[in-house]
Amino acid sequence: MNTSNRIPLERLFPELDWQNIKIHIAQKSGNERPIDVFTNSFLDWQDRWNGGFHSNHCWNRDFVFSLIELPAEPGKWLFGGLFRVLEYKKGLYKGRSGVMYKVVHSDELDSLVGRLVVHWEKDARAKGRKPESILSDMAISEILPEQYAGEDFPGYYLINHSYSTLEKIWRDLKADWFAALANCKGVYLISDVESGLRYVGSASGENGIWSRWSNYFNTGGHGGNKLIRKLLSKQDDGVEYARKNFVFSLLEQASSRDSEHHIISRESYWKRVLMTYGKFGLNDNK
Numbered sequence: 343m344n345t346s347n348r349i350p351l352e353r354l355f356p357e358l359d360w361q362n363i364k365i366h367i368a369q370k371s372g373n374e375r376p377i378d379v380f381t382n383s384f385l386d387w388q389d390r391w392n393g394g395f396h397s398n399h400c401w402n403r404d405f406v407f408s409l410i411e412l413p414a415e416p417g418k419w420l421f422g423g424l425f426r427v428l429e430y431k432k433g434l435y436k437g438r439s440g441v442m443y444k445v446v447h448s449d450e451l452d453s454l455v456g457r458l459v460v461h462w463e464k465d466a467r468a469k470g471r472k473p474e475s476i477l478s479d480m481a482i483s484e485i486l487p488e489q490y491a492g493e494d495f496p497g498y499y500l501i502n503h504s505y506s507t508l509e510k511i512w513r514d515l516k517a518d519w520f521a522a523l524a525n526c527k528g529v530y531l532i533s534d535v536e537s538g539l540r541y542v543g544s545a546s547g548e549n550g551i552w553s554r555w556s557n558y559f560n561t562g563g564h565g566g567n568k569l570i571r572k573l574l575s576k577q578d579d580g581v582e583y584a585r586k587n588f589v590f591s592l593l594e595q596a597s598s599r600d601s602e603h604h605i606i607s608r609e610s611y612w613k614r615v616l617m618t619y620g621k622f623g624l625n626d627n628k
Contacts, residue, residue, distance in 0.1 A: 350478070350481055351480040351482055352478075354458075360473040362403050363424075364403045364471065364473075365407050365408075365472075365476065366408040366471075367419075367469050368391060368409060368422065369467065369469070373504055373589070375504070375507065376391055376422075377411065377493070378504065378507045379391055382506065388423070391408075395435035395438075396443060397440040397441075398470075399430070399441050401430065401441075401445075403427070404427055405424055405427065406445060408422035412459070414500065417462060417464070418459055418461060419460040421454055421457070421460065422456070423448075423451070425445040425446065426446050426448050428445060428446055429443070429444045430442065456486075456489035457485050457487075458486075459482075459486065460480050460481070460482065461483040462481070463479070492510060492511055492514060494518055495521075499592065503590055504588065504589055505558070505585050505590065508559075512555070523550060523552035523555070524550055524551075524552040525550060526545075526550045526592075526595055526596075527545050527546050527550040527595075527596040528544065528545065528605065529592075529593045529594040529596075529605065529608050530544070530545065531543075531593050531616070532570075532590055534588060534624070536587040540616060540623050541623060541624035541625055542593070542612045542616060542623075544606060544608070546605040551592070558584075562574070562580055563581050563588065570624050573624065594612070610628060614628060
């Protein structure tokens with residue numbers, strides 16, 4: 343950021359009592375990105391990521407000012423709302439002791455939720471920060487004309503996205519993703535981060551990768567594949583398992599001159615290289 347044009351974040355909020363606020367530095371947890379939770383369901387973002395269970399007493403002030411890490415944009419954070427802490431108590435979650443919080447969204451800054459982008463260079467992983475320790479390093483990057491609607495298409499070889507992220511993009515028919523993937527044929531990989539198993543597939547038909555990946559979202563995760571269907575059938579909720587654990591990436595982009603036969607042969611090559619058939623993966627043939 344050009345420091346000569348720097349506008350401190352606190353200048354935008356002269357009425358806020360920062361001594362009564364903790365800043366929530368929301369970052370990826372396991373395979374879940376807070377930006378996906380925010381764009382999918384604000385209620386889930388409020389009740390689970392800001393409220394809900396936390397391992398320590400991180401929200402020990404009356405308000406939480408939430409900032410969400412933006413993927414593929416280092417040093418950029420999206421304003422996710424100001425929340426009032428209504429109550430908290432010690433509790434257990436999945437055998438872990440911590441603190442359970444109940445929060446409610448404060449609508450006084452509502453017009454900036456999902457629009458204000460903050461520039462701040464992350465200095466630690468701690469999620470509950472005192473404004474007096476980091477606020478002076480935060481500046482206004484931009485204010486979006488409309489609320490953030492999801493990650494922009496990052497480029498073919500930077501696709502490494504969860505099922506839930508791509509499902510939201512597919513449901514919203516996000517224009518830049520559709521234009522890129524509908525015009526892309528090639529070989530892709532699905533990784534199950536829970537089991538370690540992987541599946542190699544290909545797309546050579548009309549609307550390319552977009553059409554092929556749409557099949558997964560239309561079928562609850564299996565896309566017609568026998569072994570993926572079997573894997574999901576063993577779960578309590580197959581589609582939720584896919585949302586939580588499946589990650590999609592592009593192994594190889596085909597050129598406009600490549601035939602269907604060539605793309606299928608490249609699919610077979612990647613199956614052999616990654617050994618995604620038999621006990622090592624989710625392909626049922628080579």
